[in-house]
Amino acid sequence: MNLVTRSQLGWPASAAPSQTTTKGVKVHYEGAPVSTKLLTDHNACIAEWKAIRASHLANKTENYSDVAYNYAACPHGYLLEGRGLRKRTGANGNQSLNQAHYAIVGLVGSSGLTGPTDEMLSAIRDGIDLLRKNGAGSEIKGHRDGYATACPGGPLYAWVQKGAPRPTTSNEPKENDVAISDADAEKIAKKVLTLDGVIDNPNPATAKTNGYISLETAVRNIETVVRRLESAVAKLPKES
Template identity: 80%
Template sequence: MKLVTRAALGWPPSAAPLQSTTSGVKIHYEGTPVSTRLLTDHDACIAEWKAIRASHLANTAENYSDVAYNYAACPHGYLLEGRGIGRRTGANGNQELNRAHYAIVGLVGSSGLTEPTDAMLHAIRDGIELLRQNGAGPEIKGHRDGFATACPGGPLYAWVQRGAPRPGTTTPPPEQEDDMDPVDVWAYKGTGETRDAYWYQRDTNTLARQARDETRALAARVDDLETTGLTAAQAEQIAELVADKLAARLTD
């Protein structure tokens, strides 16, 4: 981990409210144009982070107690300390939305620098793991999962939806895996709730596993019936009826 502390940034201890635990971490982006100069000039990353804090502290309408995020991640793989460990996020952390998750912002924006580098994603993972060691729960979400916003932007949100894996891996870390079995996945019939793609897939695979297990159990019962005198043709007819009923349940 390449951590740049508040002391190294020349900042005093954070005045943000204390909070020892959360459900997890939300990922953010700047939401404004970000210069591609950050890709080649780490000093520009530090200047960007200091400018974000200055703009938040200058916001007299919301009266920020500090920069809004616990950490930032730059394109060079540095984790930049903001509010730090055990501090509530947002302006003053007085909204329920702020209490649910700690916050990490990737230094990418709506134009210019929009794609996180692999090094930035590693730094975000470093921040998530550091926060988990200090009270954060297992959830990894995007800002848009709790609020009507484009944040954290398309590229970062797509990564979050994949489970926020470290670059070079194809699966999410263990706490995000679903223990999926190689079963067919049927189309999820939504209930009108606003939920992200990760949870749709999770519900779908849970349903598929339950249907598979029920099918196996019913097949075993058919085998038992066959041994007590049921003909093969009768057993096959029962199996077809069971399959039809399961298919009807999955398409309701």
């Protein structure tokens, strides 16, 4: 589990009311546009999480005591602490719903970044398991279960309805993966992802896993580059 604590975020202890048990956990999304920049820049994930807390604390109508969620999960697989353990959520819609379940939000939204990565789903499961060890029951539901809302969006809710299974991706090398050093993997990833600036904000770490580079990942990155190049060519002025 990759946990980013409140202390690491520069936040004081949560002022949210204590609650030691719930029926389980409800999964949320942001319900607003989320930038795809979060996919390639983990600092953007931290900034997004801090912005959510700031907006909640500034909301005089809801009068939140803290960021509404117990935890957030980012596309890179980090579990970001919010209210944390044994704290009542403020995210589920009303007092009785907040008392019934804790809350975890995936940093995806209604447009832009809408689909969770496998790493995000794993981080949500990390949060669920952590909360279960500290008083949460076995239920896993979406925000819309019991409250009239589109949250947590189609992709996340479909996953919840399947029982929120942990993704089966593994760090073990696959049959067609190629052994490669971390230094070489970073060079390859930068070349594939940037192509002299065609794609911004490269994230070389996504192309390597425990000393192996996934051919599936490489092909996916190359396909992205081709699409960007085709789009750029289509915008060039036509010869008369």
